[in-house]
Amino acid sequence: MSAHTTSMRDALYEAPGPRTRRLTAILTIVSLVLVCIGLALVVRQFYVTGQLDAKYWAFFAQWSTWAYLLEGFLGTLVVAVTAAGISLVLGVVLMLGRTSPIMPISVVSRVIIDFFRGVPSLLLIYFFFLGLPTIGLYLPPFWMITIPVSLAASGVLAEVFRAGVNAVPKGQTEAALSIGLTPGKTMFKIVLPQALRIVIPSLISQLVVVVKDTTVAYVVSYPDLMQNGRVLITTHDSVVSVYLVTAIIYILVNFAINQLSIAMARRSGNPIISRTTENPT
Amino acid sequence: MGIAEILQKYGQNYAMAIFETLSMTLLCFVIAMGISIVVTVMRVSPIKPLRLVGDLYVQIFRNIPGVALLVLVAYALPNIRIVLPWKTCVEVTVVLLASAFGSENFMTGINAIGVGQIEAARSIGLTFTKTMQKIVIPQALRSAVLPMTNLLIATMLTTALGSQVPLNPQELTGLVSYITTDSTGLGILPFMISAVCYAGFSFLLGLLGNHIDKKVRVLR
Secondary structure: OOOOOOOHHHHOOOOOOHHHHHHHHHHHHHHHHHHHHHHHHHHHHHHHOOOOOHHHHHHHHOHHHHHHHHHHHHHHHHHHHHHHHHHHHHHHHHHHHHOOOOHHHHHHHHHHHHHHHHOOHHHHHHHHHHHHHHOOOOOOHHHHHHHHHHHHHHHHHHHHHHHHHHHOOHHHHHHHHHOOOOHHHHHHHHHHHHHHHHHHHHHHHHHHHHHHHHHHHHHHOOOOHHHHHHHHHHHHOOHHHHHHHHHHHHHHHHHHHHHHHHHHHHHHOOOOOOOOOOOOO | OOHHHHHHHHHHHHHHHHHHHHHHHHHHHHHHHHHHHHHHHHHHOOOHHHHHHHHHHHHHHHHOOHHHHHHHHHHHHHHHOOOOOHHHHHHHHHHHHHHHHHHHHHHHHHHHHOHHHHHHHHHOOOOHHHHHHHHHHHHHHHHOHHHHHHHHHHHHHHHHHHHHOOOOOOOHHHHHHHHHHHOOOOOOHHHHHHHHHHHHHHHHHHHHHHHHHHHHOOOO
16 A cells, blocks of 8 residues: 555555456445435435425524524523533542542542543433422522533543643653652642643543533523524424524534544644543543 | 432332333443444445445534434424334434444544554455454454443433433433422432432443453553
């Protein structure tokens, strides 16, 4: 294979001979036809069930529809950004606790981290929505969605930060301690700033998880993109088109965040640490 | 009401919910693994349309929020005359989401092997099938243990989507919202029981995955 092969997918195959090339061409055409047939069947199913009728799509030509969705999107954005901010702080605090030399603090932090990583965010949201009111604690809808989303994210972020701290060369800590910095100063002035730089791509990719978690905001009737979509459905009596459009908006937003994080990772050379790559225990 | 009374009144519901959550998790994970292998093969195949479909599949389902997908499957599909039972809706949603991440894990595993090994395999005369069989697949599987453990845990957490549709019997998250509305004055205990179940299973699965990973890990 040529020297400028970059991806594994291409390296797997040898330069094809005439027979392989012909076979590949035939299979390409066959699969293309199959994909087209599949697409046609989907469109046909939409057509015969009347879902392509103008009444289901016409209101997307009105600016008011998009303004309403945009308003919901802003709601999503406010929750996501607030939750991201809170979880960043909580994540650092939990990571510091987990790496603390004081045994009880480290154990407690570890239990908290494992708890928030091991519990579905939906359960946390129900806890704040249904659980806390039973003991007389009522929060505004905004916080009923934002706090659980932050808590769920903070557990994962703590582990991401820990991986970042571990990635800072040990010599840095040793050098800092040997010039007389206290362990606290070493952490905050030397290790943490470098660790933060290392985990920036990972933090951006965690934003996707936060955005996804905010979609449950309708449980607490907070007007986010999903909730406003549901309102549109009742006013226009159109389930399929509205849910499809909202889903596509979410996909595009999350895709953009993911691409940004991949680009940052490539530029800085730091890998993306996520729930799937971190150590589970 | 204390924990003893709750367990006396709802103990059986909890047992059934635990079974629901775990069985749904296992079923979805196994199917998702199968699909993610197929999707990964499509993505590394030399046939362009298949690659495109595979990439598109992964990008769609790793970026769509679970709830947005569930409402599409459960409430939009009936409008184009595809009516599934509630439980199947949840399972289809979880499988679609998990398989996208599963394929990403396999791709990461394959990419980690490095082009050099393939070139080495070819230069000692191994055929494509032998290269796959002896070099690529064993290493990709081994390095996928840890990510797949995390995916299994994530799959379990995703089955909590079942609380958004009427299931019977309910899974662990739906059960809590049912209990809290069924009888008042229980406080936060019902939540804690479910949460401890989830966190406990996550912890155990994590331990198991770590154990297997230590045995089969490829040191680079």
